Amino acid sequence: MTDDYILQLENVSKFFGTVIALQDVTLRLRRGEVHCLLGDNGAGKSTLIKTLAGVHQPSRGSYWVEGSDVRFASPREALDHGIATVYQDLALVPLMSVARNFFAGREPMRKLFGLIPVMDIDYAARVAEEKLADMGIHVRSPHQAVGTMSGGERQCLAIARAIHFGAKVLILDEPTAALGVKQSCNVLKLIHTARARGISVIFITHNVHHAYPIGDSFTLLNRGQSMGTFAKQDIAKEALLDMMAGGAEIQGLVAELEGRAAA
Amino acid sequence: MSSTTSHLPLTTRKDNTSVQNDERVRRISPWRGFISRPEFGSIAGTVLVFVLFGIFAGDSGMFNLDGVMNWAQVAAYLGIISVGACLLMIAGEFDLSIGSMIGFAGMMMAVPSTFMGWPMWASVLFAFVGCMALGWLNGYLVVRTRLPSFIVTLAFMFILRGLTLVLSTYFSNSTIVSGMGDKVGSDPVTSTLFQGSTLHGLFVWLAQVGIIDKLPNGDPIVAGIPKVLLWWLLTAAGAGFVLSRTRFGNWIFTVGGDAAAAQNVGVPVRRVKISLFVFTAFCACLFGVLQVADVGSAAADRGLQKEFEAIIAAVIGGALLTGGYGSVLGACFGALIFGVVQIGISYTSFDSDWYRVFLGAMLLLAVLFNHYVRLHATRSK
Numbered sequence: 001m002t003d004d005y006i007l008q009l010e011n012v013s014k015f016f017g018t019v020i021a022l023q024d025v026t027l028r029l030r031r032g033e034v035h036c037l038l039g040d041n042g043a044g045k046s047t048l049i050k051t052l053a054g055v056h057q058p059s060r061g062s063y064w065v066e067g068s069d070v071r072f073a074s075p076r077e078a079l080d081h082g083i084a085t086v087y088q089d090l091a092l093v094p095l096m097s098v099a100r101n102f103f104a105g106r107e108p109m110r111k112l113f114g115l116i117p118v119m120d121i122d123y124a125a126r127v128a129e130e131k132l133a134d135m136g137i138h139v140r141s142p143h144q145a146v147g148t149m150s151g152g153e154r155q156c157l158a159i160a161r162a163i164h165f166g167a168k169v170l171i172l173d174e175p176t177a178a179l180g181v182k183q184s185c186n187v188l189k190l191i192h193t194a195r196a197r198g199i200s201v202i203f204i205t206h207n208v209h210h211a212y213p214i215g216d217s218f219t220l221l222n223r224g225q226s227m228g229t230f231a232k233q234d235i236a237k238e239a240l241l242d243m244m245a246g247g248a249e250i251q252g253l254v255a256e257l258e259g260r261a262a263a
Numbered sequence: 264m265s266s267t268t269s270h271l272p273l274t275t276r277k278d279n280t281s282v283q284n285d286e287r288v289r290r291i292s293p294w295r296g297f298i299s300r301p302e303f304g305s306i307a308g309t310v311l312v313f314v315l316f317g318i319f320a321g322d323s324g325m326f327n328l329d330g331v332m333n334w335a336q337v338a339a340y341l342g343i344i345s346v347g348a349c350l351l352m353i354a355g356e357f358d359l360s361i362g363s364m365i366g367f368a369g370m371m372m373a374v375p376s377t378f379m380g381w382p383m384w385a386s387v388l389f390a391f392v393g394c395m396a397l398g399w400l401n402g403y404l405v406v407r408t409r410l411p412s413f414i415v416t417l418a419f420m421f422i423l424r425g426l427t428l429v430l431s432t433y434f435s436n437s438t439i440v441s442g443m444g445d446k447v448g449s450d451p452v453t454s455t456l457f458q459g460s461t462l463h464g465l466f467v468w469l470a471q472v473g474i475i476d477k478l479p480n481g482d483p484i485v486a487g488i489p490k491v492l493l494w495w496l497l498t499a500a501g502a503g504f505v506l507s508r509t510r511f512g513n514w515i516f517t518v519g520g521d522a523a524a525a526q527n528v529g530v531p532v533r534r535v536k537i538s539l540f541v542f543t544a545f546c547a548c549l550f551g552v553l554q555v556a557d558v559g560s561a562a563a564d565r566g567l568q569k570e571f572e573a574i575i576a577a578v579i580g581g582a583l584l585t586g587g588y589g590s591v592l593g594a595c596f597g598a599l600i601f602g603v604v605q606i607g608i609s610y611t612s613f614d615s616d617w618y619r620v621f622l623g624a625m626l627l628l629a630v631l632f633n634h635y636v637r638l639h640a641t642r643s644k
Contacts, residue, residue, distance in 0.1 A: 076529060079529070090524075092524060093520030095587045100513055103513070104517045104528045106528070119510050
């Protein structure tokens with residue numbers, strides 16, 4: 001039964017001193033699905049991501065990857081298990097070229113004169129350009145600085161990089177938060193591409209309008225606790241909106257404004 | 264997913280860029296590509312300086328062979344330390360202790376060989392090991408405490424300068440330890456590596472066939488290529504190769520560009536920074552040893568303010584003060600500008616007091632220019 005989950009958090013709690021950041025949260029990610037993690041600011045999304053990424057260790061509860069109990073000491077170990085996290089800052093260096101960024105920390109090497117190990121820049125450039133093209137991004141040159149790319153293009157670069165380096169699970173931290181409408185749409189397409197390749201995605205957002213079209217299932221977080229996980233066929237967009245912290249407040253506000261307009 | 268490459272005509276993939284796919288992406292002209300390289304400012308500056316001195320001192324002997332050796336040697340000394348300073352700056356750190364390290368290296372070389380009976384080669388080895396250990400300490404303190412390297416190395420600038428003076432007066436009752444020239448010369452290892460010039464035979468031959476001038480006694484006007492020039496070439500080529508071609512070079516850019524991002528992609532940030540502090544100390548020690556071998560004495564005031572000159576040369580060469588950007592070639596041209604101006608000004612009718620004014624202006628100009636170019640290189644399509 002648990003076998004078709006690639007990643008599971010079971011009743012995980014995380015405490016920072018007296019602060020309860022997460023309490024008894026259960027999150028199960030099926031193989032090849034897009035799982036949306038919804039919650040307002042302060043709901044515990046960041047803590048949950050960092051627990052998944054190996055930055056934090058759960059204070060209580062267990063973490064399973066492909067059926068085995070794991071306890072990551074560092075983000076490196078999570079990466080080695082194929083769990084790649086794309087943070088909001090994207091871990092890109094604006095002044096460096098696309099190719100150098102793509103392979104930063106995992107440089108492809110070749111031997112100069114069969115002797116001196118050097119970075120294989122040509123290979124890096126070719127692969128970076130190809131992988132970006134697969135995502136629908138066409139750079140002028142793989143040697144151009146990342147600083148010349150738009151926010152959406154950088155997001156794509158970070159995601160393409162994670163996929164290239166063998167991510168089985170892709171954790172995307174608010175990838176659409178700083179983007180315009182069209183660029184957000186591109187990122188959603190990208191998530192779809194990743195899923196089509198069999199990669200499981202955890203998509204963190206507070207925007208239900210972005211989450212609902214692409215998501216297969218939804219977990220809602222509120223003040224450190226899970227409000228439950230729902231499959232797409234079991235819940236409507238409006239119901240999700242209502243359940244989000246602030247949904248009720250917004251509707252109240254709408255009612256009040258309409259009432260005033262009517263009066 | 265609609266926009267994959269599969270439906271694109273095959274030809275667009277062939278010609279190196281995929282420009283046709285996005286009508287908003289302009290082709291970049293080769294000229295524009297060239298001026299947005301980090302070293303462009305310093306190359307342009309070097310050309311400007313040569314033109315200026317060509318006009319004001321063209322017939323003064325500055326561009327004769329002995330004149331060229333003269334300013335090339337000044338540039339070479341500075342070039343060695345600016346290569347170290349440049350790599351360290353690209354990794355996002357400073358070393359203000361370079362100048363004091365030069366003086367201290369000289370003293371570490373002079374004291375054991377003069378007052379303790381060590382052979383010269385052992386004293387030089389001791390100086391290199393000592394300096395690199397101090398460089399390691401600099402780096403360790405910076406990454407460990409997370410204090411700005413400005414403060415940590417400022418402290419070492421004073422500590423090392425003070426120690427140099429203390430050692431000198433304790434052992435020799437003076438601020439200078441002399442007699443080093445003969446000691447270096449009589450040790451085959453140190454004299455081969457650090458003293459005088461090389462290719463003497465070639466220059467004698469060139470003088471005999473009349474290609475270069477002779478002194479009245481028949482010797483060639485220049486004895487050979489000064490070894491400091493070869494050391495400069497060697498450190499610059501080595502550092503340039505590492506920076507642009509190797510994995511470690513990519514790490515240097517990543518660490519300086521964004522240390523947090525570097526950490527996230529698995530670059531060993533601390534190790535990179537510490538090794539560059541060690542390399543900078545190595546460069547400073549090389550400067551000190553070469554100078555002692557050349558001048559024949561170690562003194563407490565050697566290398567004074569050299570840290571600033573090294574940083575200025577790196578900045579003129581396009582290195583960004585905040586890290587992540589720069590070039591070894593640029594730093595070398597920056598050092599060349601120094602050499603030409605410092606020596607060249609005495610060949611002109613200008614008072615040599617104008618030297619610092621000129622350099623300050625050059626620095627300001629270079630920074631403004633580099634800032635402008637970088638803005639255009641990275642902020643716009």
